[in-house]
Amino acid sequence: MxxxxxxxxxxxxxxxxxxxxxxxxxxxxxxxxxxxxRLQLAQQIRELALFNLAIDSKLRGCDLVGxxxxxxxxxxxxxxxPSCSSKKLRGPSNLRSPGKTREALTTWIAHAKLKDxxxxxxxxxxxxxxxxxxxYARVVExxxxxxxxDPSAYGTHAMRRTKATLIYKRTKNLRAVQLLLGHSKLESTxxxxxxxxxxxxxxxxxxxx
Numbered sequence: 001m002x003x004x005x006x007x008x009x010x011x012x013x014x015x016x017x018x019x020x021x022x023x024x025x026x027x028x029x030x031x032x033x034x035x036x037x038r039l040q041l042a043q044q045i046r047e048l049a050l051f052n053l054a055i056d057s058k059l060r061g062c063d064l065v066g067x068x069x070x071x072x073x074x075x076x077x078x079x080x081x082p083s084c085s086s087k088k089l090r091g092p093s094n095l096r097s098p099g100k101t102r103e104a105l106t107t108w109i110a111h112a113k114l115k116d117x118x119x120x121x122x123x124x125x126x127x128x129x130x131x132x133x134x135x136y137a138r139v140v141e142x143x144x145x146x147x148x149x150d151p152s153a154y155g156t157h158a159m160r161r162t163k164a165t166l167i168y169k170r171t172k173n174l175r176a177v178q179l180l181l182g183h184s185k186l187e188s189t190x191x192x193x194x195x196x197x198x199x200x201x202x203x204x205x206x207x208x209x
Contacts, residue, residue, distance in 0.1 A: 165192075
């Protein structure tokens, strides 16, 4: 407990006072589209490509910002199912690029005149080779604020969780979500989705073939 020179003690203020801690919320489907439409209307080519890829790839922030053009495209053609290695995963990640994401990425690569060996999202600061995780976090904060959400309840990991959560709500298939996220343990997927372990294991057994 801090003590002033006169001997008076004051309680130490916790680092997380007034902050929302714990797992960040995923976006709801209508919130995904609200952000996407705002970026389209504002002609934010770079951010639209980043947002769509963040949602569809389900990559961690550090892996997302570290992508090279060659990880997701051959020349000017964005692949439907690129295979890029994730720093925290064994083997290739389950990255998929639906039509709207491929279109946004193709437009961004052409607009920025990016070459295969360049980072997909170069930093606008000369000292950094690519968008940093801190810069990405600030971009995510701007996205959620733009549609009236509390930025303290969301973060870069919310982007990774969003599609997985939507898929689970639609299918109740834990095994599928586990594979999409690249989790080695089902318990990790359960934690991501915020459901009870016993219920999750029961559901998983029901979906086995």
